[in-house]
Amino acid sequence: LSLNALFEQATDAAGRLLETDVRLGVTGLRRSGKTVFTTAVVENLLRGGRLPFLDAISSGRFQAARLRPQPDHDVPRFALESHLAALTGPESHWPEPTRGISQLRLSIRCRPSSALWRTVQPLATVNLDIVDYPGEWLLDLPLLGQSFAEWSAFTIGLAEREPRAALAAGWRGWLSDTDPAAPAEEDRAREGAALYTAYLNRCREADCLLSILQPGRFIEPGDLKDAPLLTFCPLPGEARGRGTLWALMEERYEAYKTNVVRRFFTDHFARLDRQIVLVDVLGALGAGKAALTDMKRALEMSLEPFRHGAGGWLDWLLGRKIDRVLFAATKADHVAASQHGALKQLLDGLIGEARNAIRFDGAEVETMALASVKCTETVLAEHEGRTLKCVRGVPLGRDKPTVLYPGDIPEDMGALAAADARAYRFLSFRPPDGVGGDPRGLPHIRLDQALQFLVGDRLS
Amino acid sequence: MTVRDRDWVPPLELDPADEAVLIEETDAALPAIPPPPEPDAPRRAGLGRWFALGLAAVLAVALGFDTADLLTRAFATSWTLGGLAVAGLALAGVSLIGMVGREFLNLRRLRRIETLRAEADRLQRTRGHGEADRYAGELAALYSRRAEIAPAMERLRELVTDAHDDGEVIRLIDREVMTEIDRRAYQAVVRAARTTALVTALSPAAIVDVAVVFWRNLKLVREVAALYGARPGYAGSLRLLRRMLANLAVAGATESVHHVAVDALGGTLAAAISTRVGQGIVNGLLTARVGLAAMHLCRPIAFSPESRPSLGHIRAELLHLPKDVL
Numbered sequence: 001l002s003l004n005a006l007f008e009q010a011t012d013a014a015g016r017l018l019e020t021d022v023r024l025g026v027t028g029l030r031r032s033g034k035t036v037f038t039t040a041v042v043e044n045l046l047r048g049g050r051l052p053f054l055d056a057i058s059s060g061r062f063q064a065a066r067l068r069p070q071p072d073h074d075v076p077r078f079a080l081e082s083h084l085a086a087l088t089g090p091e092s093h094w095p096e097p098t099r100g101i102s103q104l105r106l107s108i109r110c111r112p113s114s115a116l117w118r119t120v121q122p123l124a125t126v127n128l129d130i131v132d133y134p135g136e137w138l139l140d141l142p143l144l145g146q147s148f149a150e151w152s153a154f155t156i157g158l159a160e161r162e163p164r165a166a167l168a169a170g171w172r173g174w175l176s177d178t179d180p181a182a183p184a185e186e187d188r189a190r191e192g193a194a195l196y197t198a199y200l201n202r203c204r205e206a207d208c209l210l211s212i213l214q215p216g217r218f219i220e221p222g223d224l225k226d227a228p229l230l231t232f233c234p235l236p237g238e239a240r241g242r243g244t245l246w247a248l249m250e251e252r253y254e255a256y257k258t259n260v261v262r263r264f265f266t267d268h269f270a271r272l273d274r275q276i277v278l279v280d281v282l283g284a285l286g287a288g289k290a291a292l293t294d295m296k297r298a299l300e301m302s303l304e305p306f307r308h309g310a311g312g313w314l315d316w317l318l319g320r321k322i323d324r325v326l327f328a329a330t331k332a333d334h335v336a337a338s339q340h341g342a343l344k345q346l347l348d349g350l351i352g353e354a355r356n357a358i359r360f361d362g363a364e365v366e367t368m369a370l371a372s373v374k375c376t377e378t379v380l381a382e383h384e385g386r387t388l389k390c391v392r393g394v395p396l397g398r399d400k401p402t403v404l405y406p407g408d409i410p411e412d413m414g415a416l417a418a419a420d421a422r423a424y425r426f427l428s429f430r431p432p433d434g435v436g437g438d439p440r441g442l443p444h445i446r447l448d449q450a451l452q453f454l455v456g457d458r459l460s
Numbered sequence: 461m462t463v464r465d466r467d468w469v470p471p472l473e474l475d476p477a478d479e480a481v482l483i484e485e486t487d488a489a490l491p492a493i494p495p496p497p498e499p500d501a502p503r504r505a506g507l508g509r510w511f512a513l514g515l516a517a518v519l520a521v522a523l524g525f526d527t528a529d530l531l532t533r534a535f536a537t538s539w540t541l542g543g544l545a546v547a548g549l550a551l552a553g554v555s556l557i558g559m560v561g562r563e564f565l566n567l568r569r570l571r572r573i574e575t576l577r578a579e580a581d582r583l584q585r586t587r588g589h590g591e592a593d594r595y596a597g598e599l600a601a602l603y604s605r606r607a608e609i610a611p612a613m614e615r616l617r618e619l620v621t622d623a624h625d626d627g628e629v630i631r632l633i634d635r636e637v638m639t640e641i642d643r644r645a646y647q648a649v650v651r652a653a654r655t656t657a658l659v660t661a662l663s664p665a666a667i668v669d670v671a672v673v674f675w676r677n678l679k680l681v682r683e684v685a686a687l688y689g690a691r692p693g694y695a696g697s698l699r700l701l702r703r704m705l706a707n708l709a710v711a712g713a714t715e716s717v718h719h720v721a722v723d724a725l726g727g728t729l730a731a732a733i734s735t736r737v738g739q740g741i742v743n744g745l746l747t748a749r750v751g752l753a754a755m756h757l758c759r760p761i762a763f764s765p766e767s768r769p770s771l772g773h774i775r776a777e778l779l780h781l782p783k784d785v786l
Contacts, residue, residue: 051634052635053631053635059634332623337625340589341587341625374621377622378589378622379624381474383472383474386469390474402473402474403473403475404473405472405473406474407471423470424471425472425473443621445621
């Protein structure tokens with residue numbers, strides 16, 4: 001071993017010491033666009049041509065970004081290439097819903113902005129770790145703070161109100177026939193769980209876009225399909241004695257919490273540095289007021305484990321590491337650019353309480369309207385003597401562009417109350433053809449500002 | 461809700477094949493600059509103003525009498541002298557008119573920077589959509605003949621999309637185009653601060669200091685204004701002038717203080733050098749402050765808190781001065 005090699009090794013080790021890791025938590029309910037967001041962020045950072053609001057790039061300090069082997073070897077790699085192929089291929093479409101967890105590490109090299117650091121280290125490396133997972137699983141997190149009795153009461157209460165009551169008819173019938181204090185029978189438990197799962201699935205398919213669907217693994221089991229862990233359902237009443245159905249269900253609920261939820265949380269969310277919460281405001285708006293209220297509730301619930309700072313029941317896991325949280329209304333390209341302000345305000349109203357709580361804990365919070373992949377452009381159209389700001393793009397399933405006026409976005413939820421159900425019409429557009437050929441990266445709306453807020457300080 | 465009731469349009473889908481419905485957006489067509497806003501009605505003139513007005517009238521009359529008297533006497537002495545006096549008077553008059561005319565021209569351009577600035581402010585505050593194109597067009601017209609800014613303008617054209625709101629477009633202009641000019645202006649300020657510092661440190665007489673500071677300050681303001689393509693507004697000019705006069709006073713005073721200080725310190729060579737260097741640094745910093753103030757006043761988009769230029773770099777530069785002097 002020559003002295004030279006030794007020296008090189010030492011420099012290498014020192015360089016690794018000077019690398020910083022940023023764990024970005026991309027959180028969002030199902031179909032809020034987590035996978036597309038991750039794909040667009042990585043692709044745009046790899047190409048670096050469309051991010052003028054990212055300081056490191058606009059000041060010319062950004063060197064390059066590359067994919068690197070991820071830190072956790074037991075987690076599948078994020079299928080960036082196939083997602084990109086879906087978005088940019090000849091028959092462009094959105095990636096399939098995520099079924100399992102995956103991870104990606106992107107290393108960004110840039111020159112430090114301070115002259116002092118530059119003398120120590122001419123090139124700084126920042127490793128951006130992003131985890132992708134089914135959004136259904138996010139709503140498991142609030143279970144950590146709830147006992148079986150509490151969760152049951154909440155869920156049954158929810159199922160008794162419209163629009164869920166109709167969807168839950170089958171399961172509620174089973175509930176009324178069932179005595180929680182009866183001796184535990186495996187068949188009975190399996191029957192209940194199956195009916196409950198069917199109810200959750202019906203909620204998921206429903207037009208009114210319901211968000212609160214717990215537990216997440218019932219509808220998106222991942223690798224737990226048919227495991228006994230998933231054979232329980234909420235039961236009314238207080239704790240019953242040993243050997244009863246209630247006790248069996250409670251035991252399984254607790255096991256689900258420990259083996260599934262807590263592991264998911266500690267492995268992927270406990271060590272986050274930054275968090276982005278993607279919210280499909282437009283989807284909920286199109287589905288009506290009930291969907292918006294449900295989504296608001298679901299968001300607040302799913303943020304709870306992240307939210308408590310000092311003294312929270314997850315403090316031992318969480319520390320106080322997430323110091324910046326960005327709430328983003330996704331799919332902003334579904335409306336004209338002049339509506340983005342209203343969209344942001346609507347999101348502000350939707351997450352007001354959660355945001356206050358996070359601010360109170362000391363983290364910085366920002367909201368914006370963004371689109372990970374911009375599929376439309378804003379055009380002016382003349383209609384019955386009036387000028388309307390519309391979007392033009394190719395809707396999914398069609399091959400000709402259309403011009404759509406989706407309706408004016410209200411600025412606050414109060415204005416929604418009187419609006420009739422069909423006041424808005426949103427179409428799902430597909431990525432424009434030839435979007436992958438641009439060497440500058442995928443077109444987007446405010447992705448660069450989101451990145452600047454989330455990781456900009458680490459890149460300087 | 462009332463707005464919705466009256467103007468509400470149900471969501472609808474239009475057929476783009478029917479070209480007639482789409483309005484082609486006019487692309488930053490460099491439209492005419494809007495007239496500056498009418499100034500507020502002048503405030504009720506105070507007694508002081510009447511006094512000044514009266515005094516000025518009396519002076520003008522006296523000056524007229526004196527001039528007429530002078531001319532008469534000159535012609536009485538000889539026709540040649542009279543001719544010379546008339547020629548001198550005409551020259552003075554014409555150049556005065558020229559100066560005033562130039563001031564007016566300047567003032568008109570100034571107005572423009574002020575409206576540009578007010579417009580940028582408004583666009584950033586209201587965050588509407590679609591109005592910033594016009595602003596960008598006006599700026600493009602202002603910098604159309606500047607080769608060094610063309611690449612930045614080109615980049616800006618590429619980066620701005622239809623999804624950016626007005627505030628974002630202004631911020632992009634700020635980041636892509638203005639920072640380029642800022643960099644050049646800052647270099648000019650650093651250069652001016654250095655030369656002023658060096659020359660005043662080496663110059664032997666107070667009058668030389670004052671002359672150098674005055675000339676360099678004036679030149680710097682002109683350079684900065686030329687870089688931004690606009691001169692500072694009327695109020696801004698006054699503020700700059702006041703600051704420059706203060707610098708002159710300091711330049712004169714430090715030179716006198718220098719002698720006292722050297723005497724007090726025992727008149728050694730070290731004392732002489734150190735006070736001279738100190739004097740140079742002070743003058744350099746003051747010049748830099750004039751330059752930075754000029755940058756603030758000439759910029760079409762007000763500095764954001766992050767992009768605000770600071771004295772820090774200049775200070776570091778000036779601390780190298782002792783090395784340069786020795």
